[in-house]
Amino acid sequence: GFELTKLWDENPQLAENMSKIYYGKPKVCDTFEKVSDDVDLVFIADCWGPDGRDHLKFATPGIEKNVPTFIDKPFAYEVKDAITLVQLAKKYKTPIMSLSMLRVLPHATRFRNRFAELGEPEFGIIKGGGDTMGGHIHAISLAQHLFGSGVESVEAMGQTPLAYVHLNYGDKPHRPKAGVMLNCACGDTYHCSMYASAYSKLGAIHSPNLGDFEFPYAVVEILKMIKKMVKTGKSQVSYEEMIECIAIATAGRLSQKERKRIYLREVLERK
Incomplete structure (x- = not known):
């Protein structure tokens, strides 16, 4: 199982409320950088909409400390951020994972x-x-x-x-x-x-x-994958597939804007 030990939210009151839900056991941190201190796993939850624009910012401290990190979908908003996250993970040999x-x-x-x-x-x-x-x-x-x-x-x-x-x-x-x-x-x-x-x-x-009514079964599968990532030190999802997800979205927005077909290699090369 898991034990939630630390929390942070840009709204401190929301973090305090969540800590109370867990009977006051999780420590509320005053900065998001402190959440990744002395833990086995960092979980980056949906923020800003959710659209993933802040996931690179929030995930970086834990990755640099070599703490396995799960990033709730979407992995990122732009493919350039997704690529940067993977580069960081490889540089610091930190397993990361994101999936729907x-x-x-x-x-x-x-x-x-x-x-x-x-x-x-x-x-x-x-x-x-x-x-x-x-x-x-x-x-x-x-x-x-x-x-x-x-x-x-x-x-x-x-x-x-x-x-x-x-x-x-x-x-x-x-x-x-x-x-x-x-x-x-x-x-x-x-x-x-x-x-x-x-x-x-x-x-x-x-x-x-x-x-x-079906989604809880997927949540169980994801939790199993997260635990395996922590135990093995290896992501349970290919980084290429994680990047492709975001590249499709980035290419789609560009296609809509420019009114033409966009090849994924175009947005991958624009990083």
Whole structure:
């Protein structure tokens, strides 16, 4: 198990309140740098929206002290920050990890196991995500979980950020030839549920609800991965995949702004 020993929040009263919830055991630190002193793990929770803009700032002290660090999704807002975080982790030999619940949700894995019914998916759709970076990462992560990593380029449009995003895998084997569509601007949904569909010349299959009643199972999986990271000193998620998640979002915003296809290599080279 875990024991929460230290807390910090930019609003000290909120930190005090959380400490009381845990019967006053966690120490409330007056600076975020002190949270990583004499601990086995640092957990960077969602902040600013959440959109990840401050995650590099908050994660740096612990990484530099060689304290394993879990960064709640999104890993970062811009891909340049994601790359910097990975560079820091490698420099100080500190394991770090960041992922969405949708990346490890067992219900999504069971849906993916049904792809054999299609031979191999040629096109995929993800429904859900909303208009914030925190939601976009869920959509991107669900696409990674179901259809794989290795996105080559992105095209995005719509009235809200990353409203509709097409992921293109190029000619990579065992990836949907027609790509994957993220429909983030999709209105209200049942208990934060997201949905997925996969298509091929043999037909189509559709996922069940992937929402609040399913998410706790993913949380358990993530906690197991965090504990294993602490014990082994190794991240349980590839850094390449963590960076790709943010690169897709960065490329999508640029695509929306410039009204053209953006290759991931373009945003990775702009770091």
